[in-house]
Amino acid sequence: xxxxxxxxxxxxxxxMSSCGLFGHYERDTQGVEQVAQGLYRDPQAANAPLVATxxxxxxxxxxxxxxxxPQLQAxxxxxxxxxxxxxxxxxxxxxxxxxxxxxxxxxxxxLAFSPSGTxxxxxxxxxxxxxxxxxxxxxxxxxxxxxxxxxxxxxxxQGVLMAKAGKQAARTAIISAVANLYYGLQMLDEQxxxxxxxxxxxxxxxxxxxxxxxxxxxxxxxxxASAKAQVLQIQASLPTIADNIRQMENALCSILHEAxxxxxxGAFTAAGFPESFSAGVxxxxxxxxxxxxxxxxxxxxxxxxxxxxxxxxxxxxxxxxTGEFTNSLGAAIMNPGKWLAAGVASLTQPLFAQGKLRxxxxxSKLNAQSAQNDxxxxxxxxxxxxxxxxxxxxTAVTTTxxxxxxxxxxQEAYDATEFLFHNGNTTTYLEILSAQMNLLNGQLSVxxxxxxxxxxxxxxxxxxxxxxx
Numbered sequence: 210x211x212x213x214x215x216x217x218x219x220x221x222x223x224x225m226s227s228c229g230l231f232g233h234y235e236r237d238t239q240g241v242e243q244v245a246q247g248l249y250r251d252p253q254a255a256n257a258p259l260v261a262t263x264x265x266x267x268x269x270x271x272x273x274x275x276x277x278x279p280q281l282q283a284x285x286x287x288x289x290x291x292x293x294x295x296x297x298x299x300x301x302x303x304x305x306x307x308x309x310x311x312x313x314x315x316x317x318x319x320l321a322f323s324p325s326g327t328x329x330x331x332x333x334x335x336x337x338x339x340x341x342x343x344x345x346x347x348x349x350x351x352x353x354x355x356x357x358x359x360x361x362x363x364x365x366x367q368g369v370l371m372a373k374a375g376k377q378a379a380r381t382a383i384i385s386a387v388a389n390l391y392y393g394l395q396m397l398d399e400q401x402x403x404x405x406x407x408x409x410x411x412x413x414x415x416x417x418x419x420x421x422x423x424x425x426x427x428x429x430x431x432x433x434a435s436a437k438a439q440v441l442q443i444q445a446s447l448p449t450i451a452d453n454i455r456q457m458e459n460a461l462c463s464i465l466h467e468a469x470x471x472x473x474x475g476a477f478t479a480a481g482f483p484e485s486f487s488a489g490v491x492x493x494x495x496x497x498x499x500x501x502x503x504x505x506x507x508x509x510x511x512x513x514x515x516x517x518x519x520x521x522x523x524x525x526x527x528x529x530x531t532g533e534f535t536n537s538l539g540a541a542i543m544n545p546g547k548w549l550a551a552g553v554a555s556l557t558q559p560l561f562a563q564g565k566l567r568x569x570x571x572x573s574k575l576n577a578q579s580a581q582n583d584x585x586x587x588x589x590x591x592x593x594x595x596x597x598x599x600x601x602x603x604t605a606v607t608t609t610x611x612x613x614x615x616x617x618x619x620q621e622a623y624d625a626t627e628f629l630f631h632n633g634n635t636t637t638y639l640e641i642l643s644a645q646m647n648l649l650n651g652q653l654s655v656x657x658x659x660x661x662x663x664x665x666x667x668x669x670x671x672x673x674x675x676x677x678x
Contacts, residue, residue, distance in 0.1 A: 230356035230520045234363075234509040244585045248592030249599070267486040268497050268673025272384050275670055277481050280474050281391045284465065288387050291466040295383060298376035305372035309365035315358050318350035341542060345533035355523035360513040367510040371503050377677060378499035383464060384676040388667050390461040395477035396660040397454045400653055404446060407649045411440045414645070418638055432639050439646060479659035482666045486599070497674030504580070504587040511577035518570040524558035591672070598669035605662035612651070612658045619644070619651040 273282060289295065326342040353359055415436050422428040459469045530552040536543050559566060623644040629636045670676070 230516050230523075231359055232512075232516060234512045236505070240585075241588070244588050248588065248595075250592075250596040266497065266673055267483075267670060268675040270670075270675065272670075272676045275482075275666075275675065276384075276388055278391075278475055281388065284391060284461070284472070285384055285387050287467075288383050288465050289380065292379075292383050292464055293466055294379045295376070298372075298379040302369070302372040302376055305365070305369040309362070309369050312358070312362040312365040315351070315361065316353065318348050321347045323347070339542060341535070341537040343533055343535040343537065345531055345535075347529070347531050349527060349529045352526040352528065354526050355520040356516055357520050357525070360517035360520065363513040364510050364517070367506045367513070370506040371510075374499040374502040374506065377674075378503070380678070381499065381671055381674060381676040385667050385671040386464055387461065389664065390457050390464070391472070391474060392477070392479075392660060392663045392667075394454060394457050394461075394472060394474055396656055397450055397457065398474070399477040399656045401447065401450045401454070403649065403652045403656065404443060404450065407645070407652075408440065408443050408447075410645065411436065411443065411642075414638075414642060415440065421638070428638060432637075435639070436642055439642065443649070477656070477659075479663050482663070486602070486666075486669060497677070498587075498591050498672075499674060501584075501587050501591055501674075504584040508577070508580040508584050511573065511580045515570070515573045515577055518566070518573040521566050521569065522559060526554070527557075528552070528554045594672040595669065598665055598672045602662065602665035602669060605658060605665050609655070609658040609662050612655045616648075616651040616655050619648045623648045 272285065276282060276285065322345070324342070324344045326340070329339045351358065415433065418428045418433050418436060422430070422433060458472045461472055462469045530550070532548065532550045534548055536545065536547070623641075626636055626641050626644045630638065630641055
């Protein structure tokens with residue numbers, strides 16, 4: 210009879226396993242491919258997807274090969290060691306691992322040792338003390354016949370994956386933020402240098418204009434006043450640039466987890482980046498993008514949640530055993546003590562739980578549907594980010610080339626105007642000043658466009674999940 214019961218239990222377990230209590234999550238490859246089809250938009254065409262045939266991806270490039278300046282590499286290294294968000298993300302990973310360890314240990318029996326002893330005395334002549342003692346060891350074991358522990362362990366594994374993806378998201382964001390701020394500081398340095406250089410030229414021009422007015426009568430007060438107003442306007446931009454530099458340095462120090470201080474940096478060149486980039490096939494983002502990885506881990510977590518909710522309809526099987534060494538046998542006290550052992554198996558089958566089990570199953574299925582929607586939306590948003598970054602880079606390349614061509618023309622116009630003033634007497638000093646102001650604006654425009662090009666590269670690297678360990 211005992212063997213028959215055991216066989217029935219094993220047969221029931223196998224049957225329930227086939228009913229979806231011990232399943233493994235598998236990605237809906239066909240559904241994902243439908244969403245990922247045409248995920249990248251061609252930055253050149255108005256309404257066409259980018260055909261990605263190259264399996265290589267810019268996001269797979271180590272950050273040390275993307276950001277090659279020694280000062281920037283040192284800053285990124287310090288940020289990865291010291292940043293508070295990344296440290297907290299590492300703590301989150303360790304917490305998830307501990308929770309998973311607890312779920313795995315749940316397959317083992319629980320043991321408890323609870324010794325006790327009593328001393329009693331009857332206040333009657335000739336009565337002796339009565340001493341009793343017990344040294345019980347209790348064991349209980351939950352048999353995972355219907356996937357309760359299995360699905361809890363699988364959910365714990367997904368929790369670890371989500372924590373690791375969160376850490377990678379923090380790592381990628383930190384690398385990108387440090388690079389953004391570093392190149393922003395370089396851009397402001399270059400703006401400051403150009404502005405100061407032009408300011409010196411303007412001051413010399415005003416001195417020349419005043420000399421022409423005083424000694425040759427070739428300049429009037431209105432022209433000089435207009436030139437001085439331009440100088441004041443240029444001077445007014447310098448405090449703003451200096452304040453922006455200080456704020457960017459402080460923001461970078463915050464990421465570094467350091468007190469505010471000046472940041473060592475090189476000159477702004479916007480060089481060292483490749484001219485073209487490969488985004489790789491869209492499916493690669495499933496393993497590269499931390500937000501996509503988190504969304505899929507959440508989806509898998511819901512899959513095991515459904516199995517756990519189904520398992521709640523099944524009986525719970527527990528085995529308990531007790532072994533103790535005691536000298537108390539009811540009314541009798543024996544010395545020395547004796548060993549006693551007892552065992553019991555129990556099965557608890559839910560019959561009526563006020564609709565909670567069915568409601569929990571329905572909620573679990575709805576959570577899975579929501580997670581599927583979030584997963585698909587995360588894929589679409591990832592494709593949009595990559596497409597935007599590639600379009601921004603393409604735009605920056607074009608605008609930078611045009612700005613450099615414009616600057617060359619403005620330089621030529623300034624040189625010609627100055628030559629005519631000194632040699633042909635066919636132009637005025639005000640025309641020189643106007644050409645000089647246009648040249649300043651052109652120089653600043655080139656710097657801004659080069660900086661936008663750098664920002665697009667950083668955005669694309671982040672969008673492709675770059676900076677992985």
